[in-house]
Amino acid sequence: MDIAQWRLVVGAAELAPSVHNTQPWRFVVRGEEALEVRADWDRQLQSLDRSGRQLRISCGAAVEYARLSLRAMGRDVRVDVLPVEDDPDLLALLTPAGERGAEPSELELVDAMARRHTDRGTYEPADLSDAQMDEWRNGVAGFGVWAHFVVSADDRVVVAATLSDAEQRQAADPSYVTEISRWTHRQQREDGVVGTPPAWPADRVSDMPLRDFSGRAEHPHPDSGEPPIVERDALLVLGTERDDPAAQIAAGRALAWLLLRITVDGLSGQPLGQALDDIDSRLRLAHDLRVVGHPQFLLRIGRGHSAAQSGRRGIATEVAAGPAPVVES
Ligand SMILES: Cc1cc2nc3c(=O)[nH]c(=O)nc-3n(C[C@H](O)[C@H](O)[C@H](O)COP(=O)(O)O)c2cc1C
Secondary structure, eight states, X not given: OOHHHHHHHHHHHXXXXXXXXXXOEEEEEETTTEXXXXXXXXXXXXXXXXXXXXXXXXXXXXXHHXXXXXXXXXXXXXXXXXXXXXXXXXXXXXXXXXXXXOOHHHHHHHHHTTTOOBOOSOEEXXXXXXXXXXXXXHHHHTTTOEEEEEOSHHHHHHHHHHHHHHHHHHHTOHHHHHHHHHTEESSOOSSSEESSOOOOOTXXXXXXXXXXXXXXXXXXXXXXXXXXXXXXXXXXXEEESSOSXXXXXXHHHHHHHHHHHHHHTTOEXXXXXXXXXXXXXXXXXHHHHTOSSEEEEEEEEEEEOOOOOOOOOOOOOEEEOSOOOOOOO
C-alpha cells in the first residue's frame, strides 16, 4: 500500500453517513501499513449525543467504508476495534493482510458509495421480499447486530409516539435548538445538513415525524380540505445485545453495510434519529417493541427520488511515522 492508495481509502471512508454530517473522525495512516480511525471529539454533538454513541456509530460506518475500499483493492483486511486499552480515541485499526480478490457483492457495495445518500423526500413502497429481509438480517448479523422490521399497526404507533415525544422534548431544550441550528445550513457546505429538505407534495404526509432540522418539531399539516395521503414506509430497527463502545462501532459498521446494500437494491433510507437520541426513548422503544437488547438505529426505507444534499470536508490524510500501535490477539 502506498500513500496514494491510502488516500483513496480515506476518500471512500469520508463518504460514510454521520450524525448531522459532523464527520467526527480522523484518519491516520501509520507507517504506510495500517489505518487508524480516530474519534474527533471536537465534532461531538454535546447536547444531542453526550455519551458519544452516535459519534461511534458514525465512525463505525467510516470503518466499514474503509474496509470495503481495501477489499476492492484486492486486500484481505484485519479490523481491530478499540485495539489499545489506554488510547480510547483510537476506535479501530485496519491492517491490510494478504491479497484476495473482492467478491462481486463487495464491489457492488463499493460502487454504491458515491450514490448512497440520505433521502428525506417522499418514497414509493419498497415491497420488500422475504428473501431480501433475510439477506439484510443475515448481513447485519455478520457484525453482531440484529435487525427488527416494524410491521404491525400497533408497533408503528409505538414508534411514531416515541419519535414525537422525543422531538417535543428536544424542541423545548435550548441547548438542542442552538446545536442543531449550528449544524443546519441554507445551502450545502462541507459539513452539516441542509435545513430545507426536499419538498413533499401538499397532499402527502409521513405517518412518522421526520426530524425537523429547524429544531422546532414542526411538521407539514396539509390543509387542502381533503384527508392527506399517508405514506407508510418500511421501518427497520438495528440493535445490539450490549450497549458499550464496541457494540456502537459494530452498529455503525452494520448500518454502513445496510445503507449500501439498499442502495444496490435501488432503495433509499432516512434515519429517524429522535427516537434514539436519549436513553429513555431507547428503553421505551425496546420495551414497547418487545425486542431483546439495545436499539441503536431506526430507519425508514423506500423507493426515493431526491438528490444528495450533503458535502464533505475533504480532509487531508494524516501520515504518521513509526509502526502501528501494538495489537495483541
Ligand atoms: C448516527 C446517525 C444519526 C442520524 N440521524 C438522522 C436523523 O435523525 N434524521 C435525518 O434526516 N438524518 C439523520 N442521519 C443522516 C445524516 O444526517 C447524514 O448521514 C449526513 O447528513 C450525511 O449525508 P448523507 O447520508 O446524504 O451522505 C443520521 C446519521 C447517523 C450516522
